[in-house]
Amino acid sequence: MLNDSLKQLSRRLADKQVSSVELTTEYLERIQRLNPEYNAFITVDADKSLQQAHAADQKIASGDAGPLTGIPVAQKDIFCTRGWLTTCGSRMLSNFVSPYDAGVIERFNAAGAVNIGKTNMDEFAMGSSNENSYYGPVRNPWDIGAVPGGSSGGSACAVAARMAPAATGTDTGGSIRQPAAFCGISGIKPTYGTVSRYGMIAFASSLDQGGPMARSAEDLALMLNVMSGFDARDSTSLQRDAEDYTRDLENPLSGLRIGLPKEYFAEGMHGDVSRAIESAIDEYRRLGAETLEVSLPNSPLSIPVYYVLAPAEASSNLSRFDGVRYGYRAESYQDLADMYRKTRAEGFGAEVKRRILIGTYVLSHGYYDAYYIQAQKVRRLIAQDFEHAFAQCDVIMGPTAPSVAFDIGEKSSDPVQMYLSDIYTSAASLAGLPGMSIPVGFGEKNRPIGLHIIGNYFTESRMLNVAHQYQRATDWHLKMPDL
Amino acid sequence: MQWEIVIGLEIHAQLSTQSKIFSGASTAYGAMPNTQASIVDLAMPGVLPVLNRGAVERAVKFGLAIGATINSPSIFARKNYFYPDLPKGYQISQYELPIVEGGNIRIQTEEAEKTIRLTRAHLEEDAGKSLHEDFHGMSGIDLNRAGTPLLEIVSEPDMRSSAEAVAYAKSLHSLVRWIGICDGNMQEGSFRCDANVSVRPRGSATYGTRCEIKNLNSFRFLEKAIEFEAERQIDILEDGGSVRQETRLYDANKGETRTMRSKEDANDYRYFPDPDLLPVEISPDWVDQLRETLPELPQARRERYVTEFGLSAYDASVLTGSRELSDYFEATIQRLPAQAKLCANWIMGEISARLNKADMDVASCPVAPETLAALLSRIEDGTVSGKAAKTVFDSLWQGEMDRQVDVIIEAKGLKQISDDSAIEQQVDDVLAANAHLVADFRSGKEKAFNALVGQVMKATRGKANPAQVNTILRKKLSGQ
Numbered sequence: 035m036l037n038d039s040l041k042q043l044s045r046r047l048a049d050k051q052v053s054s055v056e057l058t059t060e061y062l063e064r065i066q067r068l069n070p071e072y073n074a075f076i077t078v079d080a081d082k083s084l085q086q087a088h089a090a091d092q093k094i095a096s097g098d099a100g101p102l103t104g105i106p107v108a109q110k111d112i113f114c115t116r117g118w119l120t121t122c123g124s125r126m127l128s129n130f131v132s133p134y135d136a137g138v139i140e141r142f143n144a145a146g147a148v149n150i151g152k153t154n155m156d157e158f159a160m161g162s163s164n165e166n167s168y169y170g171p172v173r174n175p176w177d178i179g180a181v182p183g184g185s186s187g188g189s190a191c192a193v194a195a196r197m198a199p200a201a202t203g204t205d206t207g208g209s210i211r212q213p214a215a216f217c218g219i220s221g222i223k224p225t226y227g228t229v230s231r232y233g234m235i236a237f238a239s240s241l242d243q244g245g246p247m248a249r250s251a252e253d254l255a256l257m258l259n260v261m262s263g264f265d266a267r268d269s270t271s272l273q274r275d276a277e278d279y280t281r282d283l284e285n286p287l288s289g290l291r292i293g294l295p296k297e298y299f300a301e302g303m304h305g306d307v308s309r310a311i312e313s314a315i316d317e318y319r320r321l322g323a324e325t326l327e328v329s330l331p332n333s334p335l336s337i338p339v340y341y342v343l344a345p346a347e348a349s350s351n352l353s354r355f356d357g358v359r360y361g362y363r364a365e366s367y368q369d370l371a372d373m374y375r376k377t378r379a380e381g382f383g384a385e386v387k388r389r390i391l392i393g394t395y396v397l398s399h400g401y402y403d404a405y406y407i408q409a410q411k412v413r414r415l416i417a418q419d420f421e422h423a424f425a426q427c428d429v430i431m432g433p434t435a436p437s438v439a440f441d442i443g444e445k446s447s448d449p450v451q452m453y454l455s456d457i458y459t460s461a462a463s464l465a466g467l468p469g470m471s472i473p474v475g476f477g478e479k480n481r482p483i484g485l486h487i488i489g490n491y492f493t494e495s496r497m498l499n500v501a502h503q504y505q506r507a508t509d510w511h512l513k514m515p516d517l
Numbered sequence: 518m519q520w521e522i523v524i525g526l527e528i529h530a531q532l533s534t535q536s537k538i539f540s541g542a543s544t545a546y547g548a549m550p551n552t553q554a555s556i557v558d559l560a561m562p563g564v565l566p567v568l569n570r571g572a573v574e575r576a577v578k579f580g581l582a583i584g585a586t587i588n589s590p591s592i593f594a595r596k597n598y599f600y601p602d603l604p605k606g607y608q609i610s611q612y613e614l615p616i617v618e619g620g621n622i623r624i625q626t627e628e629a630e631k632t633i634r635l636t637r638a639h640l641e642e643d644a645g646k647s648l649h650e651d652f653h654g655m656s657g658i659d660l661n662r663a664g665t666p667l668l669e670i671v672s673e674p675d676m677r678s679s680a681e682a683v684a685y686a687k688s689l690h691s692l693v694r695w696i697g698i699c700d701g702n703m704q705e706g707s708f709r710c711d712a713n714v715s716v717r718p719r720g721s722a723t724y725g726t727r728c729e730i731k732n733l734n735s736f737r738f739l740e741k742a743i744e745f746e747a748e749r750q751i752d753i754l755e756d757g758g759s760v761r762q763e764t765r766l767y768d769a770n771k772g773e774t775r776t777m778r779s780k781e782d783a784n785d786y787r788y789f790p791d792p793d794l795l796p797v798e799i800s801p802d803w804v805d806q807l808r809e810t811l812p813e814l815p816q817a818r819r820e821r822y823v824t825e826f827g828l829s830a831y832d833a834s835v836l837t838g839s840r841e842l843s844d845y846f847e848a849t850i851q852r853l854p855a856q857a858k859l860c861a862n863w864i865m866g867e868i869s870a871r872l873n874k875a876d877m878d879v880a881s882c883p884v885a886p887e888t889l890a891a892l893l894s895r896i897e898d899g900t901v902s903g904k905a906a907k908t909v910f911d912s913l914w915q916g917e918m919d920r921q922v923d924v925i926i927e928a929k930g931l932k933q934i935s936d937d938s939a940i941e942q943q944v945d946d947v948l949a950a951n952a953h954l955v956a957d958f959r960s961g962k963e964k965a966f967n968a969l970v971g972q973v974m975k976a977t978r979g980k981a982n983p984a985q986v987n988t989i990l991r992k993k994l995s996g997q
Contacts, residue, residue: 113563114561114562114563120562122562127562130562132561132562132563133556133561134556134561136563231563231565232563232564232565233563233564234563235562235563236563236793238792239792239793240792266567267565267567268565269565269566269567269568269793269794269795270792270793270795346789347789347792349597349787350595350597350606350607350787350789352606353597353599353605353606353607354560354562354604354605354606355562356599356601356606358601358604358658359559359560359604359658360559360561360562361562370601370656374599394787397597397787397788397789398785398787399785399787402787402789406789
């Protein structure tokens with residue numbers, strides 16, 4: 035059952051081969067066994083999960099079930115969940131029990147899914163290795179010495195280690211796609227505005243976007259059907275008709291035009307990654323696609339632009355964590371300023387502080403024009419590059435990350451090296467475009483490699499179709515670490 | 518040296534929406550602390566702002582009323598600073614592209630009429646309130662007010678005296694209430710003024726260093742604070758010193774301003790566009806729709822009162838001091854179109870005096886405009902004298918006899934005697950009884966004439982029409 039697709043699990047539930055309570059129990063037991071070592075979950079609450087499973091079984095019995103009813107889903111600990119500890123991986127929120135549900139959580143609840151636990155993450159989603167969590171690093175199920183990627187590392191690990199059939203993630207510069215690649219699973223960050231940000235604790239508001247992480251494109255489509263949709267409580271949520279992301283899955287790929295950015299295939303990519311990507315693209319050619327070279331000349335600027343804009347927004351978004359109304363407050367302090375200082379010094383980790391400082395700096399009087407305004411201009415140029423590219427091709431492909439998962443501790447003292455692991459993913463985030471990663475093989479030390487697929491705005495159905503057809507022809511997505 | 522005072526005002530008008538600018542919580546005043554703070558107002562992790570359409574509409578109406586440009590798009594920006602009553606650690610405001618830009622407003626002081634230019638008006642949210650008493654050395658935070666919609670209205674430094682500043686503030690106060698976007702309640706903080714004050718030698722082309730004075734929650738404080746502050750700056754300059762740019766607080770008890778923070782301590786607010794809110798687009802159609810909802814504006818009415826009714830500019834400006842007063846005048850004059858001056862005098866005199874004395878506003882005046890018009894029409898047709906009308910007005914104010922003007926005149930015997938033969942009879946009697954006065958008059962003592970008029974009035978217990986008495990008495994005395 036651990037390798038069942040969501041569709042298969044749903045059928046088993048409908049056919050009464052298994053109840054949601056039994057399914058949930060099985061996953062809870064697996065979490066109990068594996069989590070102490072892998073640290074994918076911050077909070078597991080068996081009572082709450084089983085309660086939801088009970089309700090789901092009743093829903094199934096009454097013939098009221100949807101595709102995800104009764105299915106356990108792991109929730110990234112960035113989504114506010116009523117009655118659950120919601121920490122965002124930070125000491126600052128280590129005592130925060132949310133009084134309300136995020137829009138995404140409401141949608142899963144309405145669909146009858148079971149919340150199997152809240153997954154570990156880099157603190158406030160800032161990181162590419164999950165080493166920045168107050169709750170300790172998450173381990174990669176393929177190699178316990180490797181990072182799972184970040185910031186949605188707990189979700190990626192949970193899905194790869196079969197501690198959950200599917201999970202939610204959020205992606206600001208690659209936080210769904212890079213851990214999906216490192217853990218050998220599939221993940222999609224939809225077009226900005228597709229998934230409600232209401233109740234999703236903000237890192238960089240103009241970039242943050244929720245999305246699903248699962249074992250296959252088909253599972254992603256089912257998850258995205260639940261997660262996406264207009265939410266009036268998020269002003270950046272797009273008012274579009276609901277769509278069925280499974281609708282194009284079975285379309286053939288003949289005539290598909292794949293753009294290969296020459297900048298992505300230049301230097302920086304490791305040999306093992308390059309070989310796996312080439313052979314995946316060969317597979318696409320066999321499936322009837324044609325490839326052409328495109329250019330994204332400004333994409334090398336995406337990392338510097340990202341590390342101006344994201345910290346700028348973060349420095350302001352994180353100001354609300356001041357110890358006044360909720361969350362962590364320093365134990366002793368002299369006065370108000372001292373309370374702020376100590377609370378934030380003790381409540382935030384090093385990477386969060388680094389980004390608050392960078393962000394505060396770039397927004398400061400005298401620097402704003404040189405950094406923030408300039409970065410916004412380049413951001414538009416990056417988006418224009420994609421516009422030109424998509425005039426020639428349907429999807430853009432390349433590696434999700436320049437290398438396979440690195441070792442725990444390998445880059446944690448070198449922030450710039452760490453930031454470069456998002457070199458291929460941050461451009462799509464800056465442009466607000468949908469991007470996804472699917473597993474296409476293994477590289478060095480038998481660690482997974484992900485193929486990055488970028489689509490034009492609102493072409494998620496087509497992208498999922500492109501990924502699904504590959505997964506029908508190959509079995510990389512079915513590989514499972516031996517745990 | 519002759520000094521000139523230069524004043525610009527920043528006024529925060531609380532917009533009269535039912536709910537807050539970015540959340541659905543109520544804006545009602547006076548609730549128990551923190552009972553009107555939603556999770557959005559509390560800045561819980563993950564919450565997002567959603568703009569209140571009603572706040573935008575009110576800002577647009579204001580822009581139209583002052584002939585300003587309505588910017589589309591306008592942009593919300595974050596003003597970042599830490600304070601316990603600012604839950605997000607930033608205030609959502611507008612910075613580079615405010616919703617309203619330019620425009621002007623006419624003011625009237627006792628000396629002159631003047632146009633004050635506005636720089637801009639922008640939408641923003643209010644902060645909460647810190648309570649420093651009653652918490653045993655700690656501070657309490659009330660977030661009921663957090664997120665209340667404000668329109669910050671910024672003037673050019675066009676005012677040259679405290680009187681002009683007060684006239685401007687009053688004019689604006691009247692306007693925002695006139696167009697129904699703010700209740701103007703200054704005690705509850707719905708209309709708050711900050712004044713930027715500087716002084717310069719008369720004739721100088723450059724401005725002096727300014728100080729911003731905060732916390733001016735009445736027109737009187739505004740006046741006193743400006744006067745104190747201008748004096749203070751002049752004293753410094755005359756002693757050879759220089760004014761330091763700073764923010765000062767007005768202390769109403771001591772009647773003085775004192776330093777709150779200097780320019781050096783000023784925050785760097787790190788403004789940047791709020792990524793949680795889209796640029797506000799306002800279509801020309803929407804602007805047109807809102808324009809149609811605007812009532813006739815005070816400026817237009819003032820001009821009409823001068824041209825149509827022949828009132829003085831000063832009277833016209835007093836009568837348009839509030840929409841209620843002006844509407845009262847309109848309702849009265851509608852029934853007495855030829856008697857504008859009479860109506861104006863009564864409303865600015867008797868009615869205003871009574872209302873002031875009773876601390877009432879015109880909307881709750883016990884004498885309705887129709888009733889006042891009925892009374893004034895009895896002056897016009899000679900039924901009662903102006904003096905007797907005041908007695909009638911007393912009864913009307915008290916609510917006697919169902920406020921029936923004619924019933925009161927009749928019952929109190931206030932009807933004026935306008936019958937020539939009746940007055941002639943009285944005049945004859947008085948002339949017969951006061952031969953010495955007649956003799957005095959004939960010997961050239963004009964005073965004696967007034968005494969004779971007085972006697973006739975006395976004999977009729979004040980009811981004789983004085984004009985008729987005059988005419989008849991002169992005729993008789995001249996021997997015709």
